Amino acid sequence: MHHRDSMGYEDTVSDGGVQWMCAGSGVMHEETIPAAKRLLGVQLWLNMPAAEKMTRPHYHAIRGADIETIRIEGGELRLLAGRYVDAEGRLHVGYQGEHLPLDYYDLGVEPGKTVAIDVDEDRSVLAFTLEGSARVGGLPVGPKTAVRLEGGDRVVIEGKDERAQVLLMSSKRLDEPVAWGGPIVMSTREELMDAFRELEDGSFLKEGSLRD
Known part of the structure; x- marks a missing residue:
């Protein structure tokens, strides 16, 4: 592109x-x-x-070659942005935006395996099944489906019969008004x-x- x-x-x-x-x-x-x-x-x-x-x-x-891929229990994690702490306590750091903290993971979930990711309770969390289907938070989610998650400090994703690719995003909750029209996003209708x-x-x- x-x-x-x-x-x-x-x-x-x-x-x-x-x-x-x-x-x-x-x-x-x-x-x-x-x-x-x-x-x-x-x-x-x-x-x-x-x-x-x-x-x-x-x-x-x-570039794709510059994005770190981390082996995790149940699959792998590509660190598109933010931070990730692995099972050994090592901190992995990806791209850091200037305005909001954002952890953005590209997860590969192996068939029949479970991936568990810790998140901050005060963040907005979104999962998107890019390829394949999975169970997210205990609920079945089909391909190309977004799920907004609330409450708790861990996201559990369970693979099914085929490998699933799931994007997991978490960022600071703003609780601010949004005025959206076409390609423009502002805070008020007047703006x-x-x-x-x-x-x-x-x-x-x-x-x-x-x-x-």
Whole structure:
């Protein structure tokens, strides 16, 4: 997938890679999808605190080869972002965003095996079955299904007859209002309408190029 944007970034994301983009005060971007027999990807939107929504936009790419894969009981964990403490107490550190703590794991759950992941009780937690099906928190979850989890400090994922790939995300709970319209997310309806007016009059983009 080829990316380019109004900040001047141009990048190609290949197998196993991740792109992080902070939209901040506003950015225009496009992703061009090449012809392929099979292409599988996920886009995750993370709401920013109201006080930081107008920060400078930023882009960061991570190659698949640079993402750590950790063997865990019942399968493996690719550390897409944040931190993970393994069974021996070793701390593994992945990409760290500037605005919110985010632990983002790509879990491979072996058939008939169980993966257990500790999470902070005060975080918002989401699981998504990217490939295959599994039992999450004791409930059956089919392929391509998102599950929001509440309460407790551990997520238990049980594999079925085939290997499952499950994305597990946890981040700080903001408990702030969200105003969402198309590609724009703000905190109030008034802010959202202002942003759309700026799109129409050409004043939406407020920052120039910013590179790593």
